[in-house]
Amino acid sequence: MMKEVLSMDHVSFSYQSEEGVTEKAIDDISFAVQQGEWIAIVGHNGSGKSTLAKLMIGLLFPDEGEVNVFIQKLSEANLWAIRSRMGFVFQNPDNQFVGSTVQDDVAFALENNGVPFTDMVTRVHESLAQVNMSNFHDHEPHHLSGGQKQRVAIAGALALKPELLLMDEATSMLDPQGRDEVIRVVEELKTKTGLTVISITHDLEEALLADRIVVMNKGKLLTTGTPTQIFARGDELEAIGLDLPFAMKVSRLLRESGMELFGEHMTEEELVNGLWTSHFSK
Incomplete structure (x- = not known):
């Protein structure tokens, strides 16, 4: 059986605005991450992704519910012991450099x-x-x-030597080549070492590489599933402000123009294969 590395159990968190108004950023979120999985957490700006990341590493603690890491409820008492088993990569690497x-x-x-x-x-x-x-x-x-x-x-x-690597928008400031470098490294590490990865991102191209995707919207968990299951709901993703992968958008445009294409095409390779199959099936 796979071991549970992290879980959110009916977690809610609210911020207090300068005007004294309580604003709920995370609303009754529950999901679990198993050892060796790559989980992508996606959502538009303001969906609660960054707050979720802070809850996972103990920069914030929930108003309701529990955050469990390595089968322990995260608390101020065990915070540093749990963090010692985690690795973090954030949006701007310059902010992490000290040497x-x-x-x-x-x-x-x-x-x-x-x-x-x-x-x-x-x-x-x-x-x-x-x-x-x-x-x-x-x-x-x-x-x-x-x-x-x-x-x-x-x-x-x-x-x-972390058991869990958390990446919070780690590729968002990179050019395509830099993004591909980082993603390739993480893919190889996961394959070779069984590292558990949580990537928080708005980039659905990156999310395609995950084992499962958690979709956030307005502080709530909209849905979770494999990339195939999630992208089958493309219209719903676009409706909440997410940009579909390039290959999916091209595939849709080709269908709308009257071209017959078989199956879904989430990657450029799948799209090329679909065009090839469509051409030679006639």
Whole structure:
């Protein structure tokens, strides 16, 4: 049986505005993440994704319900022990850098956690190798490209040997090449190590790679399912302000123009295969 790594159990959270008005940001959310899964949490701006991320790592605590991580209710008493088993990669990698070189930056959290020097050196080299950044260990982080910076941020998280990697809009500031670099690294790590991944994103192209997708809308859980199940509800996703993957939009436009296409096409490869099949079936 798969082990449950994280669960939200009827979680609600409200903010207090400057005018004293209570605004519910998360409204009765429940779902679970199993060991080795990649879960993508998607939603438009203001859907509650960022608040959900803060609840998962204990920057906020729910008004109602429970956040359970590694089968423990997250609380102030166990917060640091639980965080030590998690890795975080955020939207802007520059905000995470503290070292003057790449290797110093990756080693920073290890040093804070009291990891012995010889073990620390090994972990730094191993984690940089995992993200294909071994040749940059003496480089200054701020001189790297966006994709390289995020790979260093991932290396810093991996050096701690986390059981769960949380990425909060980690590719949103990257160009297409940088985004592809980061996603490829995460895919490879998940395949090789069985790492559990939660990616919070508004990018449905990225969400296609997940095992399951959680769709948020106005603080509520709209639906959850596999990418195929979720994108079968394309009209509903567009209605709440989400942008469908490029291949799906092209496929729809081709059908509307009268072309006969078989099946759904969520990726460009599927679309090409669909066009090929349609052409040679005539």
